[in-house]
Amino acid sequence: MNYLEIDKHHTWHPYNSLPSKSPILAVKKTKKCKIYLEDGTKLVDGMSSWWSAIHGYNNKKLNKALEKQSKIMPHIMFGGLTHKPAALLTKKLVDLTGLNSVFLCDSGSVGVEVALKTSILYQKAKSKDKFKFLALKNAYHGDTLGAMSVCDKDNSMHSLYGDYLSENIFIETPNLGFESDFNESLKDLEKKLELNHEKIAGFILEPVVQGAGGMRIYNPKYLEKVRELCTKYDILMILDEIATGFGHTGKMFAFQHTNIKPDIIIVGKGLTGGYITMAAMITTKNISDTISNSDIGVLMHGPTFMANPLACSVANASIDLLLNSSWKKRVLKIEKVFKNELEKIKHSKIVRDVRNIGAIGVIELKDDIYSSQLQDFCVKNGVWLRPFGKLFYSIVAYTISKKDLLKITNTMIEAINYIESNYEKD
Numbered sequence: 488m489n490y491l492e493i494d495k496h497h498t499w500h501p502y503n504s505l506p507s508k509s510p511i512l513a514v515k516k517t518k519k520c521k522i523y524l525e526d527g528t529k530l531v532d533g534m535s536s537w538w539s540a541i542h543g544y545n546n547k548k549l550n551k552a553l554e555k556q557s558k559i560m561p562h563i564m565f566g567g568l569t570h571k572p573a574a575l576l577t578k579k580l581v582d583l584t585g586l587n588s589v590f591l592c593d594s595g596s597v598g599v600e601v602a603l604k605t606s607i608l609y610q611k612a613k614s615k616d617k618f619k620f621l622a623l624k625n626a627y628h629g630d631t632l633g634a635m636s637v638c639d640k641d642n643s644m645h646s647l648y649g650d651y652l653s654e655n656i657f658i659e660t661p662n663l664g665f666e667s668d669f670n671e672s673l674k675d676l677e678k679k680l681e682l683n684h685e686k687i688a689g690f691i692l693e694p695v696v697q698g699a700g701g702m703r704i705y706n707p708k709y710l711e712k713v714r715e716l717c718t719k720y721d722i723l724m725i726l727d728e729i730a731t732g733f734g735h736t737g738k739m740f741a742f743q744h745t746n747i748k749p750d751i752i753i754v755g756k757g758l759t760g761g762y763i764t765m766a767a768m769i770t771t772k773n774i775s776d777t778i779s780n781s782d783i784g785v786l787m788h789g790p791t792f793m794a795n796p797l798a799c800s801v802a803n804a805s806i807d808l809l810l811n812s813s814w815k816k817r818v819l820k821i822e823k824v825f826k827n828e829l830e831k832i833k834h835s836k837i838v839r840d841v842r843n844i845g846a847i848g849v850i851e852l853k854d855d856i857y858s859s860q861l862q863d864f865c866v867k868n869g870v871w872l873r874p875f876g877k878l879f880y881s882i883v884a885y886t887i888s889k890k891d892l893l894k895i896t897n898t899m900i901e902a903i904n905y906i907e908s909n910y911e912k913d
């Protein structure tokens with residue numbers, strides 16, 4: 488049986504047509520930072536499966552956790568019942584974030600939905616009808632409709648959905664750069680808050696790095712100002728750490744580049760080390776108490792597979808593995824390599840900007856027409872990268888060897904040179 492034929496005619500891939508107009512590669516197995524294709528090709532992984540495989544693939548300890556839990560209790564409903572893996576995971580998340588109340592759910596987008604609902608309920612519990620959210624331009628918070636309503640309008644093709652999507656309020660993003668000035672964005676925020684604060688339940692943003700909406704790195708001090716303003720207007724500060732969480736920016740969570748305490752954090756992606764879909768909405772005792780002690784009384788949300796024991800067990804093992812490793816040192820080393828290597832391509836005619844932080848390296852191009860050619864070039868040269876739009880980027884597992892990392896950065900540089908020389912000929 489040729490399963491690629493089935494795939495081609497019946498299986499929808501993300502952000503794609505059916506059948507796909509671009510090639511879909513068949514993966515046979517994964518190990519550490521390598522992807523093995525059915526045709527025998529071996530690729531160095533430069534994507535860590537969209538920020539999730541922070542330890543690399545097929546990790547012995549994580550496999551063991553999963554196997555062990557599968558023999559005890561693969562799943563049990565969470566309504567009225569609980570179990571040790573969920574409680575242990577809750578405790579870990581509370582300790583790591585400094586917050587108090589944890590809602591375990593199935594994916595990042597659902598975690599965002601839960602955060603938005605929690606914010607509205609909190610405001611309602613305080614007798615305030617606040618149904619709008621603030622979000623940053625270039626934001627990405629997921630693909631479900633509520634999450635989409637706080638995503639950048641152009642990137643998420645808002646207009647296709649008419650008035651089905653809620654209208655929210657978007658503000659200018661802080662300037663690019665970890666140490667850059669962000670006064671313009673702050674002015675826009677202050678203005679829009681003054682005008683609209685009575686309607687706004689929360690301000691949702693990706694701390695320090697905006698991911699899929701632009702791979703934009705900004706000054707963490709911006710978050711301190713956001714904290715002050717949110718407190719002033721009793722607007723909840725919701726940090727989407729789904730991408731940045733679990734060490735990607737060199738801190739366990741990106742907000743920890745500052746000393747602020749957010750009201751809500753959403754984690755996902757790296758939470759289970761890339762094994763099983765799972766996310767969590769984590770909030771303060773004040774917020775869960777305010778909702779629970781009001782007439783509303785409950786958080787009306789409950790996915791069927793909430794707190795799945797397999798996912799909780801592998802998340803617990805992943806967090807233990809991370810904490811028992813020298814992940815910070817490793818991420819810093821990765822950061823240095825990305826910085827030194829990507830710098831070399833900064834002056835290419837097709838490159839607008841190069842930037843990096845932690846395990847993230849980004850080349851922003853001047854045009855969005857190169858992504859499929861770049862991807863083809865990388866695959867032909869033994870590296871898995873999946874550029875989108877103007878963004879040619881890599882997010883690596885913290886366990887990657889220097890050799891593999893250099894293979895990724897060298898291939899990125901060669902790919903840019905290859906494209907540049909091809910376009911010169913035209």
Ligand SMILES: *Cc1c(COP(=O)(O)O)cnc(C)c1O
Nearest residue numbers: 594595596627628629698729730
């Ligand atoms: C990936 C992502 C999401 C959505 O998570 P899913 O698990 O894909 O639903 C939300 N926010 C950010 C910042 C993300 O990177």
